[in-house]
Amino acid sequence: MILHGYFRSSASWRVRIALALKNLKVEHKTHHLRRGDQHLPDYLAKNPQGLVPALQLNDHRVITQSLAIIEYLDETAPEPPLLPSDPFVRARVRAFAQVIASDIHPIQNLKILRRLSGLGIDDEGVRAWAGVTIIEGLEACERLLLDAPGPYCFGSKPTLADICLIPQLANARRFGIERRWDRLSSIDDYCRTQPPFQIAEASAQPDAE
Amino acid sequence: MILHGYFRSSASWRVRIALALKNLKVEHKTHHLRRGDQHLPDYLAKNPQGLVPALQLNDHRVITQSLAIIEYLDETAPEPPLLPSDPFVRARVRAFAQVIASDIHPIQNLKILRRLSGLGIDDEGVRAWAGVTIIEGLEACERLLLDAPGPYCFGSKPTLADICLIPQLANARRFGIERRWDRLSSIDDYCRTQPPFQIAEASAQPDAE
Numbered sequence A, B: 001m002i003l004h005g006y007f008r009s010s011a012s013w014r015v016r017i018a019l020a021l022k023n024l025k026v027e028h029k030t031h032h033l034r035r036g037d038q039h040l041p042d043y044l045a046k047n048p049q050g051l052v053p054a055l056q057l058n059d060h061r062v063i064t065q066s067l068a069i070i071e072y073l074d075e076t077a078p079e080p081p082l083l084p085s086d087p088f089v090r091a092r093v094r095a096f097a098q099v100i101a102s103d104i105h106p107i108q109n110l111k112i113l114r115r116l117s118g119l120g121i122d123d124e125g126v127r128a129w130a131g132v133t134i135i136e137g138l139e140a141c142e143r144l145l146l147d148a149p150g151p152y153c154f155g156s157k158p159t160l161a162d163i164c165l166i167p168q169l170a171n172a173r174r175f176g177i178e179r180r181w182d183r184l185s186s187i188d189d190y191c192r193t194q195p196p197f198q199i200a201e202a203s204a205q206p207d208a209e
Helices: A010-021 A041-046 A066-076 A087-107 A110-118 A123-144 A160-174 A182-191 A195-200 B010-021 B041-046 B066-076 B087-107 B110-118 B123-144 B160-174 B182-191 B195-200
Strands: A002-005 A027-030 A054-056 A062-064 B002-005 B027-030 B054-056 B062-064
Touching (some): A010 A066, A010 A160, A010 A195, A054 A066, A062 A066, A110 A123, A123 A160, B010 B066, B066 B160, B110 B123, B123 B160, B160 B182
Antiparallel strands (some): A002 A054, A054 A062
16 A cells, blocks of 8 residues: 655644554655645546545555545554444544544645735734634643543543544644643653654654655 | 534534434534524533534433534444445545545634634635635545446445535535536435435524524
């Protein structure tokens, strides 16, 4: 399998963590997002959205969207599971993941911030937009975990929730947002001591700048 | 069960379609989004994000995020299934749903459009922002379906993909975006003849204005 990604893309990073947790080896193909490599015709034929990540299977079929890729990996390589077995807890994990994947990341990614600049919003305004989005979203994340046991988001095993949280917290650091959430910070500290999370880190990728 | 929603919210509408397809009856509780009812303390205690929908179970536990709610319904009331059985096709369905749920809807919903107005973008600029987001996203949706059989997005049964598509197409109409996608339009026409989709329509809800 080939993972089409980019070292700093949160969504690619999520898939890297899932692959590492399941000890699955793939070939990594990087697409330089700032240079616009994801809009080249050859890549658009694989993913018409022109976004990373995309997972290319051995038979050349392609799966797009990080959460769909991760659910696919979880269904086809079930050990260790990335979702708990209880339907209600599964729903909580998926909801937590969606807060990040739908309500934080797509609203403050490179593409949207560039669109804001194009509308004449100055750098400070663009950073404030990203900041509000991240802070509001992580605030909700912290509250969604208040009654959930650690050391991971939902107990003693890593799930899709941690997979989404760790890259988003790294992103928050890049925007200079201070660590103000006790529970999220303790999950972050714990995950970052775990080899599958370390292997998947942006800075550990061959395309890291 | 109680579905906390709002007639015009695309995400609430998705859950209504899923409930109708599975013939599940719930109590509907409306939260007037333009008036800000979703930010009242009583509701925030249920959903710290202050967004609809949220599904309140009979034991009072709450599930947030439309896609998490729909996956929960599909796991706990499996007939008819809302995802195909083949893992690759499931992944395609989920990816299609995520294009809408992550890359279109949250970037052009009321909250974001209001934030743009607050930054001094005029009405025309705000509408253009929504338009670009919808057109770019639906363009990708159309291409993701090129090799998939009809009459639904992925064959002869409705899935999570149709559940996300139909409210998004209604939303596109509200923004005056012309129907330029053959495949999406034919799916739309077909779904709108089907009772579960009709029951879930925004205009068929008691809180419709």
